[in-house]
Amino acid sequence: MVEIRKPIQVAEAVERVMKHVHKLQTEVLPLEDTYGRVLAEPIVAKHDVPPFDRSPYDGFAIRAEDSTGASGDIRKAFRVIGEIGAGHVADRPIESGESFRIMTGALIPEQADAVVMLEQTVENDDGFTLRKSFEAGENISRQGEDAKQGEVLIEAGTVIHPGTIALLATFGYAEVRVAKRPIAGVLSTGTELLDVADELEPGKIRNSNGPMIRAQLKRMGITYTSYGMMEDDLDACTEIVEKALQETDLLITTGGVSVGDYDYLPVIYERLGAEVLFNKVAMRPGSVTTVAVLGDKLLFGLSGNPSACFTGFELFARPAIYSMMGCSAPYMPRIQAVLGEDFKKANPFTRFVRASWSMTNEGIVATPAGFNKSSAVSSIARGNCIIVLPSGTRGFEKGMVVDVLLLGTEQGVERWEL
Amino acid sequence: MVEIRKPIQVAEAVERVMKHVHKLQTEVLPLEDTYGRVLAEPIVAKHDVPPFDRSPYDGFAIRAEDSTGASGDIRKAFRVIGEIGAGHVADRPIESGESFRIMTGALIPEQADAVVMLEQTVENDDGFTLRKSFEAGENISRQGEDAKQGEVLIEAGTVIHPGTIALLATFGYAEVRVAKRPIAGVLSTGTELLDVADELEPGKIRNSNGPMIRAQLKRMGITYTSYGMMEDDLDACTEIVEKALQETDLLITTGGVSVGDYDYLPVIYERLGAEVLFNKVAMRPGSVTTVAVLGDKLLFGLSGNPSACFTGFELFARPAIYSMMGCSAPYMPRIQAVLGEDFKKANPFTRFVRASWSMTNEGIVATPAGFNKSSAVSSIARGNCIIVLPSGTRGFEKGMVVDVLLLGTEQGVERWEL
Structure with missing residues (x-):
């Protein structure tokens, strides 16, 4: 008899996985090595930004009151007593009628309270004249206008991107506490599998899932140990899974999870005493x-069908891995788009369609990336997103608004909403 | 006198840069090392996918004609003569009334032309019976249904992502011809700059642009040589720029491009005989x-103001670098979004606002990421996109539809459209 499995909804499956995530420890890294890591401490402003009042332009620093009453007819004259380059400091405060030539980014000298842009002046022998009056504070980048000392600017749990690094550098975070990265194990199972370099043989196909999963991990900056390919041999497979579990923080297998005679993963889970969170999800493919x-440790038993394998990784393994690192936005971002062509096949399960989105005059349009069976591989290569079609008895028509999950983005979202 | 520069439009500036891109050579890499690289050859289907008719399910392979006339009352009986696991091949064709038990992915035996799913059968001692008839071709994954031999599936110039790798693996591309990556030089200039590990001093700030640019390069998978920080010293700067140009494929400098007394990059370009493509763009910041x-070799002289520096990199350096690698979609993808809050400051120049987008019940909403002067650094850390506000005399109101450029996405677009 065939085992009858009870399917659960995708959202429920995601929730079960996320409930079993164990957070990894943290480590301290040099700033230069933190791109793509997850912050394990908030970024707190260690000082005001800017740290001092400074000039946003090249110009002259003056006392605004000295310009009061200036006009085209009544010019006000200023004597230039020196120059302040960025990084330099004035040697004395200015007095009435005086000014410093000042460069972009330089500290405003004491008693000055406005900056006059070069093009607003008429230069003369010992300085310049003005034909308009300035207000106190005019053209000054105020200390603390960007960030105030003590402010929490970025929360722990954020993925570090280039802008985050700029902020960390600003506050002198030469070293940063981040989450450790998990080491993932990757094992492909199936007697039908050939290595990439092998010649095709009747009944066999090359292993595309292994290299694909490793690239999906690489895209997330996650290191992995590859356990290669295993034929459908129960004892040998069990042994390698046990070994992998000792050496890695999570294990991703491809193939062997169906109810066929050679689908050994369910048996292996049982032998090892692993708790199966689910073995049937109301989704196609996968x-x-x-x-x-x-x-x-989580064991992700992904389908051996490439499209199903790809989707299973992105839906379940990806958020779990981010969550292991304490990431607060572990899910793929969702947008809405116009369906670019009919998709008539109705399905009792939620369907995840490899697709390609682009911006058009009709807004964002997402179009299925060709042949879309679970065994398809070409559509994974062509796609840059996944269209999510809810389960139901009707097909979908071109022009309908559909949910789309974006692939390969740095950004994540906090909640799984589909 | 202050030099008066003539601003050019952003689109024109982008075009001038892209016209001066020199393509790099190509190299052959093991498949495993190609993630993120640009394909220098198309992916051509070296064989049909699937390479043979195969079973999409676990079931029994039969001759459809043997099931003709089957119904609840008239059951048709089949004798099971063996089993075909995935990766195995039947030892002989089937004859009338015979069947093979067959596993998902296994090659359909000769003379069989349909697969019966396990749950559609009633098993008996030497086989099973059917209560419905099957058509020729039913439940068979046809050879070539995913891809036909000789088909060009992915064009050269595509960035390799995990799906691309799956396809390359399928066709046995153990080695792949890709574009060489440029080596970028990064040099920060400015007497006001401290190192990340330094204590603050009056008038000085830490160098955030250098680490940020290096992370922007890392995000693209580009290696770099850092030339550190230079004070505003013309001869020393000239020497280091010359050295960098000998050692790298492009040079990114930050700071020193304004018209101030210590803005030496223009002088250095002149000394070296470099042709300035533009030195003023009708944009804010930058x-x-x-x-x-x-x-x-291209020399990118980015502003020393962090937000301007960040934006300048993404607008000009990023597409140029992708284009050096022959990438056919080098630009940031653009979407449209609803402006999340008023942005009242009108500007005669196109404004690029660091912002954060998210999906809401009102669609995609993009909201400025706080303090948005060109010197701002906190907004770069908070943002995940850039709102593009066209030049004009009016401000923009919450709820208006605006263009948004997505940051940190794998995907690019072919044309610059703003």
């Missing part, structure tokens, strides 16, 4: 996607 | 952004 947990 | 070309 309904056989199985996730189990053993101790604090 | 109007002083300067790009020059010497031989086949």
Whole structure:
């Protein structure tokens, strides 16, 4: 008899996985090595930004009151007593009628309270004249206008991108506390699998899932140990899974999760005493996607069908891995788009369609990336997003508004909403 | 007198840069190392996918004609003569009334032309019976249904992502011809700059642009040589720029491009005989952004103001670098979004506002990421996109539809449209 599995909804499956995530420890890294890591401490403004009143332009620093009453007819004259380059400091305060030539970014000298841009002056022998009056504070970048000392600017749990690094550098975070990265194990199973360099043989195909999963991990900056390919041999597979679990923080397998005679992963989970969180999800492709947990380690049993494997990784492994690192926005961002062509196949399960989105005069349009069976591989290569079509008895028509998950973005979202 | 520079439009500036891009050579890499690289050859289907008719399910392979006339009352019986696991091949064709038990992905045996799913059968001692008839081709994944031999599936000039790698693996591309990556030089100029590890001093700030630019390069997978920080010393700066140009494929400097007394980059370009493509762009921030070309090397003179520096990199350096690698979609993707709050400051120049987008019930909303002067650094850290506000005499109101450029996405677009 065939085992009858009870499918659960995608949102429920995601929730079960996320509930079993164990957070990794943290480590301290040089700033230069933190791109893509998850902040384990908030960024707190260690001082005001800017740290002092400064000039936003090249110009002259004056006392605004000295310009009062200036006009085209009544010019006000200023004597230039020196120059302040960026990084330099005036040697004395200015007095009435005096000014410093001042460069962009330089500290405003004492008693000056406005900056006159070069093009607003008429130069003369010992200085310049003005034909308009200035207000106190005019053309001054105020200390603290960008950030105030003590302010929490970025929360822990944020993925570090170039802008984050600029902010960390500003406050002198030469070293940064970040989450450790998990080491993922990757194992492809299936007697039908050939290595990439192998010649094709009747009945066999090359292993595309292994290299794909490793690239999906690389895209997230995650290191991995590859356990290669295993034929469908129960004892040998069990042994390698046990070994992998000792050496890695999570294990991703491809293939062997269906109910066929050679689908050994369910048996292996049982042998190891792993708790199966689900083995059937109400989704296409990838309904056989199985996730189990053993101790604090998650075992992702992805389908051997490439499109199903790809989708299973992005839906379940990706957010779990980000969450292991304490990331507060671990899910793929969702947008809405106009469906670019009919998709007539109705399905009792939620369908995830590899697709390509682009901006058009009709707004964002997402179009299925060709052949879309779970075994498809060409559509994964062509796609840059996943269209999510809810389960139901009707197909979908061109022009309908659909949900789309973006692939390969730095940004994440906090909640799974589909 | 202050030098008066003539601003050019952003689109024109982008075009001038892109016209001066010199393509790099190509190299052959192991598949495993190609993530993020640009394909220098198209992916051509070296064989059909699937390479043979195969079973999409676990079931029984039969001759459809043997099931003709089957119904609840008239059951058709089949004898099971063996089993075909994935990766295995049947030892002989099937004859009338025979069947093979067959696993997902296994090659359909000769003379079989349909697959019966396990749950559609009633098993008996030497086989099973059917209560419905099957058509020829039913439940068979046809050879070539995903891709046909000789088909060009992915064009050269595409950035390699995990799906691309799956496809390359499928066709046995153990080695892949990709574009070489440029080596970028990064040099920060400004006497006001302290190192990240330094204590603050009056009038000085820490160098945030250098680490930020290096992270922007890292995000693109580009390696770099850092030439550190230089004080505003013309001869020393000239020497280091010359050295950098010998050692790298392009040079990115920050600071020193304005018209101030210590803005030496214009003088250095002149000394070296570099052709300045523009030194004033009708944009905020970053109007002083300067790009020059010497031989086949581009010199990006970015503003020393962090927000201007960041934006200048993404607008000009990023597409140029992708284009050096032959990438056909080098520009940041653009979407449209609803402006999340008023932005009242009108400007005669196009304004690029660091912002954060998210999906809401009102659609995609993009909201400025706080303090937005060109010197701002906190907004770069908070932002995940850039709102583009066209030049004009009016401000913009919450709820208006605006263009948004997405940051940190794998995907690019072919045309600069703003």
